Amino acid sequence: MTQSRRMLVLRAVVEDYIRSQEPVGSTSLTKEHNLGVSSATVRNDMAALEDEGYLIQPHTSAGRVPTEKGYRYFVDRLATVVPLSEAQRRGINSFLAGSVSLQDALQRSARLLSEITGQVAVVASPSLAKATLRHVEMVPVAMGTLLAVVITDTGRVAQHGLAVSSMPAADSIARLSGAVNEQCAGLSLSKSAETVRAIGASAGYEDVRGVAESLADAFASMALDERANELYMSGASRLAHSHSLADLAPLFDALEEQVVLMKLMSNLSEETNAAGVGVSIGSESHTPELLHASVVSSGYGRTASDPDPGEGNPAQSARDAGEPIAFVGSIGPTHMDYATTMAAVKAVARYLTAFVSERRTQD
Structure with missing residues (x-):
């Protein structure tokens, strides 16, 4: 007792x-x-x-x-995080519903999360390493260069220059593009690279074999680039106005180290508690600049059929969920309002999951 x-x-x-x-x-x-x-x-x-x-x-x-x-004891007892109220969730949906693109949704999400928490919000775009191919277009831009425009399942657009020794005929490039789009749609970029090499090596594609090899190399390079996320941040000035700058100087240094921050928040989003939220407190981050800060992160972009962690059995929801394709998180002082921050991060992650899933089904 x-x-x-x-x-x-x-x-x-x-x-x-x-x-x-x-x-x-x-x-x-x-x-x-x-x-x-x-x-x-x-x-x-x-x-x-x-x-x-x-x-x-x-x-x-x-x-x-x-x-x-x-x-840590306090946060662990918040593992079954109470979802935001229906009114709060409607507010989030209303603010984010006007997004016209994935980039717009991510920017809005960062701004909204920082407003809710009063802290720094960080939202990552989906990594190309975890994306699947939706469509590719190849356009000649110079005598020996094609521009490959790659669209992924999340709506992300990536461009890659392809060097070719001699430019094939336009109809040959179009035929290769058609074959790639037909056979690679829905495949990961690494699997697409293998498939494109096989297409280029098959009969009837001799005149575009060099293009196929260059495109396969581009896909393979994108698949290996774990750091191909873009980070959207918001709230640094808000945090600066509410705390001593001397206390926050190391934190702002940490925000400059985006690769370190991305790795930390990405790992947290994959090592979550029962509610699907990862929390690192002070020295747990193993990052000196974050010694007096806490980081809350959650993954988004799993499958559309994942159960809502705000309903039913949260532990079962976390087990059923797949690997996240990116993360959303909040960074603030160790005395942050953990309950509100965890609920807000999870709510925004849930919205982005639905947004990404909806875009996947639109094509």
Whole structure:
């Protein structure tokens, strides 16, 4: 019973500190929370929590603040994150529904998430390494160069120059394009590369064999480029206005290191809790610049048939979901409002999953 009550006291300290950002004392806890015990008992529980590493007392006469361990316990108990209200979800859908393209949806998502949380929002475009081919068009742009315009299942458009020793006839290029689009639609880029090589090596395509090899190389290169995401960020200025710049300087340094940030948030989005949200607190990120920051991330773009993690059994939903094709996340101080941030990140990820799935079925 004592241990159970002690953890209720810890939760109360975390909630109050997140709200006030001031050390929390036993007297205020007793007044603000129905803990059913005296202030002296709460004070003893807080001392025990400090001994166990969940709280720390910054000054001798001050109250206590949570440590990373304290935040981690609190966040783990939020694993079954409460979804946003119906009104909030309608607001998100209304704001994002005007998106005219995937890029527009990602930009809007970053802006909306930063407004909800007051923190830095980061949204990644789908990686080409996880995309499947929808369509390719090859257009001559110079004497020895073709431009391959590649459209993926998520609506992303990539361009790649193809060097050719001699330019084949237009109808030969069109015939190769037709064969590639017919045989490669729905395949991953790496599988498409193999298929294009086979097409180029088959009878009847001798005059475009060099083009086929160049296109196959382009597909293979795209498939290997895990860093081919574009990052959309929003909210840095908002965060700067609400916190000390001295405290945030390392965080802004981390935002500049986009490759490091992308790897961290991508890994988090694939190593999620039962609600499908990954949370890294302080030193858990193994990134010195994020020592005093927390990162919340979730993957999006799985399949349209995935169950909604906000409904039913969240643990089952997480197990059923496939590998995410990209991530959406929020970065802020360790005393961020975890409940709101986790719910908002998940809601935006859910919307983007539906958006990407809808685009897949439009073609």
